[in-house]
Amino acid sequence: MSASKDREWMYKRRNSQGLLCSFYQSKVTEFLNFAFSIERVVERKTLGSNIVFRIKCPCSKCKIKVFKKRDDVEYDLWHNGFIRDYKTWYAHGERRSKRPEIGKCPIEDDNVGGCRQYLIIHHKGR
Structure with missing residues (x-):
């Protein structure tokens, strides 16, 4: 994914009736697929006998400070939305332009x- 791609969808999660947009949901899935495909940003942690893969959650509450599992990040993004101005996914594998x-x-x-x-x-x- 490229930072030059249109990322306006990240801030349009609800439709005019206040319901979660299916387009937003599908784009969140694309974001998660991208983020979890970048090995250097995925934390691998052993919890009991399970290996869990986590990324920093970019929701408006976690603000890229908390590692969470994929389902938890998805839930947070659906309910809280992305942090403001996160159009270059620098914490999830994209390089910032210098x-x-x-x-x-x-x-x-x-x-x-x-x-x-x-x-x-x-x-x-x-």
Whole structure:
């Protein structure tokens, strides 16, 4: 999966009647398939005689701080939604872009010698 893909679905989990959208559910499944396929982000833990695979839960309550099993992450995402602005899944295998988003700079004509644009672009990542 690429960070450039449309991730608006992550913040549209309920329909106009307040019910969980089936599209959101299927996209959560895609997210989980992706995250659990990246070995370096999956924690393998032995609980009793069972081996459990867990990832950090990106729901709005856990905020990528708590490792949980797949079913628990799915439940949390259905009920709590994703944390804000998690469109690059950096804790689940995607790399963060190190380049500033020059094309998305809000200033077009209000630019004096590149200085103002430079400050806004470099401040955005902080």
